[in-house]
Amino acid sequence: MPKTTLKKLAAILGLSTATVSKALKNYPDINENTKKRVVDLATSLNYQPNSLAQGLRNQESKLIGLIIPEIVHHFFSNIISGCIKAAEKRGYLVIVLQTNESFEQEKNHLKLLMNKNVDGILLSLSDDTTQHKHIKQVIDKGIPIVLYDKISKLIKSSKVIIDDQKAAFNATQYLIDSGCKKIAHIRGDLKPQTTIDRFIGYKKALAKNNIPFDNALVYRCKNLTYGEGFRLAKKIIQDHEDVDGVFAFTDLLATGVLKRFNELKVPVPEQVSVMGFSDWFLTKITTPTLSSVHQPGFEMGQQAFELLYKDICTLKKGEEIIPQIIEIPTYIVPRNSTRKLTKQTK
Amino acid sequence: MPKTTLKKLAAILGLSTATVSKALKNYPDINENTKKRVVDLATSLNYQPNSLAQGLRNQESKLIGLIIPEIVHHFFSNIISGCIKAAEKRGYLVIVLQTNESFEQEKNHLKLLMNKNVDGILLSLSDDTTQHKHIKQVIDKGIPIVLYDKISKLIKSSKVIIDDQKAAFNATQYLIDSGCKKIAHIRGDLKPQTTIDRFIGYKKALAKNNIPFDNALVYRCKNLTYGEGFRLAKKIIQDHEDVDGVFAFTDLLATGVLKRFNELKVPVPEQVSVMGFSDWFLTKITTPTLSSVHQPGFEMGQQAFELLYKDICTLKKGEEIIPQIIEIPTYIVPRNSTRKLTKQTK
């Protein structure tokens, strides 16, 4: 019932706490026999070192913070899962915090984590975040930060990202390769970099294939919801009756499109192909199933932790962190909302 | 860059650490003027108390552990979200861990959390868990545990649950009230209590309405997947061509059923009504949209934390914890996979 401490072990064995501590850590200068006695007693009394004391002494908590924009979200919950798994392997535990895309929350959470003496922080910038003083402050205090998913080029830190431009390029190219000639794009609002990059990727693919870019084929929506996809699908088909492909910024949007096309009796993929983005679970249950770009959340979470771990170790050795950027490859998952390829993409 | 400590503040101001500490905590026996000086300097130097030291001193970490069977899951990620939000309000941070339904992991994670000196633990039992020694041990060490969702009556602790029996009863009653006379039930495997309870609820509703129970209408599946629902839907309609309702153990199953009925041109809800369970996001995007029982994950997470907080406080006061059980109400969300009610349920 009362916690077992080093002191207690020492008292029972008639040794000093120093010796017990060393024995438990398998120091070479301890008699094998005493070592055994110590270890035996420790296990039988189920001794667990007090990590608060350890942390205070060693200046490390073996705790990291993970700041997530939105927990209830297929992509992000995968990131949590990957991060926790990787952390556990290295003996770290993960404190999870949610910003709801609010800058204020982001600042606040960074402070909370510093208070808890975390050894490092994984952060995805909130959409609201425009300045980065608060982040620099944390890094300057000696707590490494690794940015994942939503990053800023202006912050000097390690990062884990996907190449949105390339991914969107590939998605568009895939539609073209499967025979599409007139492809609409549903994009998000102006600001977030991901929106811009996917839009650029879309345009580049058109250019590469000598398809003239037509701004009338680009639809913008503020909220990336199922309802918006549903609403825009009708508009798209009304505006351009010969449209034969839709590349949506995210699966949710694409799902709404699918549903509306279904209602309007627009055959998918025979008349129009639909491509989503993220490869959420729901792609598997739509009618038809939704082709999408796989966005590897789990891997991102894992890699982000590994990168952070590296930075933590570097810092502990007193060396300077050399920011590293890892790009996780995405790939297309063809399902039934797009036609089979007529030629092979590379 | 170097961390600001009490000592440093004291040195600068020519005071003792004790005075500085008290000033910051607004003790009454400190001169208002010195208080001001201290607070001003502390804020200007952005002083943050070292929580490791505080924890060591005060025997509390202001950290709790949340053990989740599966993070990437609509219901559970809602629980995480609710728990974190409630915890933050009370100045607690949350360490999240995942068991993947493994008993070994559950034991292991409990140990990890104890090592980190968490002040309390929120736990949903893994499906594999049959004995409870490891849980009792934690409680005996003075770390309160609150069980949520998957609990055991054999463990003496506070709990947050839904009444699966009642919820399933209501779901079945709803189908009956909307005109169903022959209702199939897709249940999970034998063991987990939730499966059993929902099955009992289903039977009770039939009995209450004088509908004879027919075991041939009960379908069991090991994996609660979309594919299983898809597979069983055909079997159900082949076995009983006059079936007019399906109550599935979970939304995923129901979604598979919907899809298969769609392919088989079985009109839903005109010929067969379909009711899911959990009210996941995907209920909104199926065709037709899926009626379901709302399982309030967010609220459960919040309440579970609040209960834990109460237990932590009780323990800190040296009093004994009186286990309390909170039942979160569920309710039916009618959508388009069931017919409109012909009479009002109560």
Next chain:
DNA sequence: CTGAAAGCGCTAACAT
């Protein structure tokens, strides 16, 4: 091979 001692940063009882 073992132990004494110092100290990580903070708090609280007890002086002064």
Next chain:
DNA sequence: ATGTTAGCGCTTTCAG
């Protein structure tokens, strides 16, 4: 009103 002291549990010189 302020300071002294001791100690939370652990690690690590350094001395023996």
